[in-house]
Amino acid sequence: MPAVTLENTITLAMSVKDRHASATWYADMLGFDLLYHADDAGWSELQTKTEGVTLGLGEQAAPAPGNMVPVFGVADIDTARAALEAEGVRFDGPTEVIEGMVSTATFYDPDDNALMLAQDLTGDA
Template structure:
């Protein structure tokens, strides 16, 4: 039995220099639809053509080529994080919260690949 109960969604988060330009590129080239830009958080989301899979665009001045962080949605990030920490999973710092939007926590698999938990705080999921 898994330690954490995941929802039926995953966001593949990548770092980009310009979220707006990248959103246009993904729309034009792959047919993804913009869900929203959250400018104050430096974040944009796009609906892919795969049910339950979203592409997240995180703006960074110098993104690392080839980066991709799978973001798994959970109902309660505190409970999920505690269960993983109790099982010896390493996390990168504290859980970060943007009030009324989202809480996130980055953790690592045994090969130090970054993964993330996210709890939607908008009340829409």
């Protein structure tokens, strides 16, 4: 049995210089649908053509090329994080909370690939 029970969602998070321009590009080039721009959080999200898979765009002044972090949805981030930590999984700092939006926690696989857990705080989940 896995240490964590995931929900049926995944967000592919990527850093970009201009979220609005990138969102337009993904809509025009790949047919993704804009879900929202959260300007206060520096985040935009688009629905891909695959059910349960979204593309998240985080605005960075100098994004690293080729960056992509899979973000796995969980119902309770504290429980999921504790279960992974009990198995020796390394996390990058404390869980971050954007009130009314999301809680996130970055962790690493054995090859130091970044992954993230996210709990939806909007009440829509």
